[in-house]
Amino acid sequence: MVERRVMEGSHAVAHAVRLCAPDVVSAYPITPQTHIVEKISQFVADGDLKSEYMRVESEFSAMSASVGSSAAGARTFTATASQGLMLMSEVLYNASGLRLPIVMSVANRAMGAPINIWNDHSDSMGVRDAGWIQLYAEDNQEALDMTIQAYKIAENQDVMLPAMVCMDGFILTHTYEPVSIPKKEEVQEFLPEFDPEVKLDPQNPVTLGTVGFPSDYMEIRHEQYQAMENARDIMPDIFKEFEEKFGRKQHSLIEEYKTEDAEIIIVSLGSIMGTIKEAVDELREDGKQVGAIKIKAFRPFPDQELRDALQNTKAVAVLDKNITLGKKGALYTEMKDTLYQAETQPQMTNYIIGLGGRDIPRQSIKNIVKQTKENLNSPQTREVRFVDLKEEK
Amino acid sequence: MTKLREQEDFVSGHRACAGCGLALGARLAMKGVEQDSIATCATGCLEVISTPYPESSWEIPWIHSLFENSASVAAGIEAALKAKGDNKTKVIAQGGDGATVDIGMRGLSGMFERGHDVTYICYDNEAYMNTGIQRSGATPLAASTTTSPPGKQSYGNENTKKDALAIAAAHGVGYVASASIAYPKDVVEKVKKASELDGPSYVQIHVPCPTGWGFKERDTIEIARLAVETALWPVYQMEDGQITNIRKIKDRKPVERYLEKQKRFKHLFKKDNGEKRIKEIQAIADRNAETFELDK
Ligand SMILES: Cc1ncc(C[n+]2csc(CCOP(=O)(O)OP(=O)(O)O)c2C)c(N)n1
Numbered sequence: 001m002v003e004r005r006v007m008e009g010s011h012a013v014a015h016a017v018r019l020c021a022p023d024v025v026s027a028y029p030i031t032p033q034t035h036i037v038e039k040i041s042q043f044v045a046d047g048d049l050k051s052e053y054m055r056v057e058s059e060f061s062a063m064s065a066s067v068g069s070s071a072a073g074a075r076t077f078t079a080t081a082s083q084g085l086m087l088m089s090e091v092l093y094n095a096s097g098l099r100l101p102i103v104m105s106v107a108n109r110a111m112g113a114p115i116n117i118w119n120d121h122s123d124s125m126g127v128r129d130a131g132w133i134q135l136y137a138e139d140n141q142e143a144l145d146m147t148i149q150a151y152k153i154a155e156n157q158d159v160m161l162p163a164m165v166c167m168d169g170f171i172l173t174h175t176y177e178p179v180s181i182p183k184k185e186e187v188q189e190f191l192p193e194f195d196p197e198v199k200l201d202p203q204n205p206v207t208l209g210t211v212g213f214p215s216d217y218m219e220i221r222h223e224q225y226q227a228m229e230n231a232r233d234i235m236p237d238i239f240k241e242f243e244e245k246f247g248r249k250q251h252s253l254i255e256e257y258k259t260e261d262a263e264i265i266i267v268s269l270g271s272i273m274g275t276i277k278e279a280v281d282e283l284r285e286d287g288k289q290v291g292a293i294k295i296k297a298f299r300p301f302p303d304q305e306l307r308d309a310l311q312n313t314k315a316v317a318v319l320d321k322n323i324t325l326g327k328k329g330a331l332y333t334e335m336k337d338t339l340y341q342a343e344t345q346p347q348m349t350n351y352i353i354g355l356g357g358r359d360i361p362r363q364s365i366k367n368i369v370k371q372t373k374e375n376l377n378s379p380q381t382r383e384v385r386f387v388d389l390k391e392e393k
Numbered sequence: 394m395t396k397l398r399e400q401e402d403f404v405s406g407h408r409a410c411a412g413c414g415l416a417l418g419a420r421l422a423m424k425g426v427e428q429d430s431i432a433t434c435a436t437g438c439l440e441v442i443s444t445p446y447p448e449s450s451w452e453i454p455w456i457h458s459l460f461e462n463s464a465s466v467a468a469g470i471e472a473a474l475k476a477k478g479d480n481k482t483k484v485i486a487q488g489g490d491g492a493t494v495d496i497g498m499r500g501l502s503g504m505f506e507r508g509h510d511v512t513y514i515c516y517d518n519e520a521y522m523n524t525g526i527q528r529s530g531a532t533p534l535a536a537s538t539t540t541s542p543p544g545k546q547s548y549g550n551e552n553t554k555k556d557a558l559a560i561a562a563a564h565g566v567g568y569v570a571s572a573s574i575a576y577p578k579d580v581v582e583k584v585k586k587a588s589e590l591d592g593p594s595y596v597q598i599h600v601p602c603p604t605g606w607g608f609k610e611r612d613t614i615e616i617a618r619l620a621v622e623t624a625l626w627p628v629y630q631m632e633d634g635q636i637t638n639i640r641k642i643k644d645r646k647p648v649e650r651y652l653e654k655q656k657r658f659k660h661l662f663k664k665d666n667g668e669k670r671i672k673e674i675q676a677i678a679d680r681n682a683e684t685f686e687l688d689k
Contacts, residue, residue: 023476024469052472056465057503064462064500068433068469071456074476076469094458200454200470202429202482207449209440209457216446 002246003181009140009172010035012179013079013105013165016147018049019187020103023074023194026054026065030084031117032169033107037079051077059084063091063102070100070162071208073199075151078102081169082109082123089127095162096131097224098209101154101194102162103147104132108270108321109169110356118357119169121270121322125298125330131224133163133231134299136269140177143167145248146296148182152191152238158230160196166298168271170357182246190245232300253302255294256309258284262291264372265310265346267335268319269295272353272360276319279365290369301334307342315347317372319365319387321354328384349375353387364388397581398424400452402432407450409442412610414600414617415516416442417574419487422514422598423453425584430483431474433467435492436460437523439516463488465500468509483588484510490517490531493597494557505564505593512588513595515557518602526605530555533625534677535670536657538605543660548670553677561595562631568594570630574601575618576640583630599626607656619651624678627685641689645682648675 007015013036017025025044027037043049052069056062062078070076080088085106095102106124110116124134135150137143143165150163167173198206212220232253239250257277259265266276273294283290293309295302310316316339320329327333332350339345351368354360364387371385402423409416415438423432431454434440440457443450458466467486474482486504488497493515504511520538521527528541534553537543541550561569568590570583580598587594601616603609608616620626621640625648628640649671652658661667682688 024472026469026472050476052476054468054472055507056468057506058499060462061465061468061500061503064458064465065469065472067458067462068456068466068471069473069476070469071466072431072470072473072477074473076473090459091462098456098458200431200456202431202454205452205454207444207451207455210444210446210449211441212446220446 002183004178005181006176006178008035008174008176009143009167010174011039012140012144013147013167014039014043015181016144017077018043019182019184020075020148020151020191021049022051022077024052024054024069025077026056026062026069027078028056028059028062028080028084030059030081032109032173033079033081033084033105035173036105036107059087060091063088063095066102067091067095067098067100070095070102071098071200073194073196073201075194076102077104079105079107081107082111085123085127086111089130092127092130092132099160099224099227100162101151101160103150103154104162104164105147106164106166107169107173108166116356119171120355120357121166124164124166125322128299128330131161132299133161133297135163135165135297136295137165137167137172138271138273138294140172140175141179141248143172144179145242145246148187148191149238149242153231153235155194156234157197159227159234161227161231166270171271180248186245190242228300235297251296252305253297253300254305254309255296257292257294259291259293259309261289263289263314264317264369265291265293265313266317266319266365266369267293267295267331269298269331270321272319272321275360275362276365279362279369282362283366283369288369295331301338303338306335306338310339310342310346311344313346315349315372315376317349317351317368319351319353319368323352323355347376350384351387352384358388398427402426402452403443404450404452406448407442408445409438410604412603412613414574414602414613415439415518418516418580418598418600421574421577421580422584422596425581426483426485426588427585428481428483428588430485431470432485432487433458433463433470435463435488435497437489437492439487439489441523460492461496462500463492464497464504464511464513467511468504468507471509471511483512485588486511486513488515489522490515490519491521491529494530494555502564505561505566508592510591511593512584513593514584515595515597516600517597518600518605520605522602522605531557534674535661537660538657543664548664548667549660558595558597562634565634566595567592567633568630570596571599571626571628572596573599573617573621573626573628575614575621576628579628607659608654612654616651616654619646619654622646623648623651624682624687625651627681627687629685636685639685639687642682642687643689645688648678
């Protein structure tokens with residue numbers, strides 16, 4: 001029997017970590033990530049997880065120690081959010097450049113200033129070019145499942161890249177939901193022991209992190225680029241294997257929701273998808289042809305999947321819980337790039353929503369759909385709209 | 394007499410400048426580590442001279458990550474070895490003075506405080522040499538660097554050298570030692586002792602830099618020895634907070650003997666009131682001599 005229990009998202013992730021049994025966990029607390037590393041420390045204290053638990057002095061060292069540990073051939077876990085992710089940022093590039101399959105939970109939180117502990121995606125979107133695989137969870141079950149899948153993807157010999165599993169701070173981390181906890185033996189079957197080809201080993205000495213001169217740097221970067229493309233190729237297989245083993249429906253790099261005949265499709269990622277799906281259901285009841293697409297993997301970005309899924313739609317509303325100042329929402333700009341290659345190009349509007357934990361009611365989603373429909377008939381539209389700004393009301 | 398291990402872990406073919414004290418320091422230090430070992434290295438001269446892809450001067454597993462995280466990466470390696478049940482392999486962390494006393498201090502402090510079984514070796518050439526001779530927290534008073542040049546208003550570096558050995562000792566680090574490449578056997582023995590100890594240890598090796606300090610390549614060892622003989626670089630070791638060994642000085646030399654041989658102090662002999670600064674430097678040497686009872 002699979003164990004099904006009601007617990008908060010942080011604890012669901014901690015259970016996933018327990019099941020993946022990393023050799024080393026390095027931890028530094030930051031709201032709203034803290035419960036993850038606290039729960040893991042309890043597992044270690046109780047002997048339910050046999051890991052070296054490093055209570056490091058900063059996120060910079062949390063990621064640095066992860067680099068050392070992973071390079072020495074140990075399965076490694078860490079977690080962070082917001083300012084902590086930024087403090088790690090220099091090391092993030094090293095972890096991926098050194099091809100170390102570290103897995104990290106990011107409990108998404110807004111960036112200061114002004115200081116704000118609530119959810120948006122400006123932290124992980126800010127490091128989207130660091131060479132990490134990025135998965136975004138819609139609910140606590142997915143956060144748990146994705147953590148296990150992340151190790152399997154990251155540790156694949158053709159990938160060997162670090163992966164972050166992003167989950168919305170508070171909305172998921174602190175919210176209680178029923179989750180199924182897989183059996184340890186089953187996870188072990190799905191995720192065999194980590195045994196990398198290249199590691200720091202006195203029996204077979206290698207030099208890692210050499211100076212890359214202009215004569216070789218591009219080739220090394222190209223290999224890393226290829227590794228991310230390999231991840232793109234193998235991920236659907238891993239999702240499928242997970243589905244077969246654990247019986248939970250997994251999708252490809254995207255999940256389509258009622259898109260078949262939709263003339264308007266909402267695209268977004270993370271926990272907001274729950275609200276979007278509900279809004280879509282209600283609009284469908286009113287006879288509106290509306291659908292939604294969830295981006296499960298932001299890195300690698302699901303270009304082909306999106307082109308296929310958006311082929312017949314008239315308009316796309318992209319909801320971004322982040323803003324790239326001086327440009328637009330990060331998801332929106334990436335989608336535009338993707339659809340430039342498509343045969344038909346739907347009209348696109350970018351909605352900036354829920355920054356710094358601002359509430360996102362179902363009605364706001366419905367308003368967005370209404371607005372998007374109106375845009376179809378009016379040639380003059382603003383491409384970027386901040387949703388529910390006080391001044392606009 | 395101690396017989397040096399024949400095995401070389403840091404081998405020739407690296408790209409150090411002629412007369413580089415750091416390359417010699419690294420070679421000696423590695424001779425001190427007798428067990429299987431894994432080494433980390435901070436960004437800086439040592440990393441740049443020894444690992445031009447696809448070549449490497451390292452015979453042991455070695456990793457460079459960043460400028461400021463040699464100690465933290467080493468801590469992670471140590472944790473990984475522990476998790477795997479390997480309590481034989483030694484972990485060596487290396488960094489320049491900038492990587493150690495400035496930018497990497499937080500990670501080093503954390504590594505000390507958590508008690509990782511890591512030997513940290515600081516190669517102290519008293520400035521950021523890799524980026525072209527800028528001042529570090531280990532640069533001595535009045536030394537000229539590209540960011541602490543003498544000028545109409547200045548006599549060079551305004552601060553005195555940060556005492557990283559005292560900082561290490563304050564963490565309760567079990568073995569803390571200063572060494573100089575002028576005394577090679579001492580370097581090897583100290584690193585050996587440090588690496589054999591369980592828990593963190595710290596060795597800071599004074600490694601003169603002909604390029605950065607401005608002296609002839611053949612004079613590296615002489616300059617290193619003068620730093621010790623003037624008491625500007627006291628050579629001692631501390632075990633569990635107690636000084637257990639000091640290199641005593643017979644006929645301590647005045648600091649001018651050391652300063653006059655280096656371009657980085659040249660201005661002190663030319664500028665008005667330069668002698669005032671030299672006196673201040675002499676006072677530092679006198680204080681060292683007193684604190685460590687260096688005079689024979
Ligand atoms: C975060 C960061 N800041 C600055 C640098 C540039 N940098 C590289 S090496 C170095 C100085 C190294 O000095 P030190 O540690 O004393 O070693 P040395 O080269 O003198 O042996 C600097 C400033 C860097 N690599 N990373």
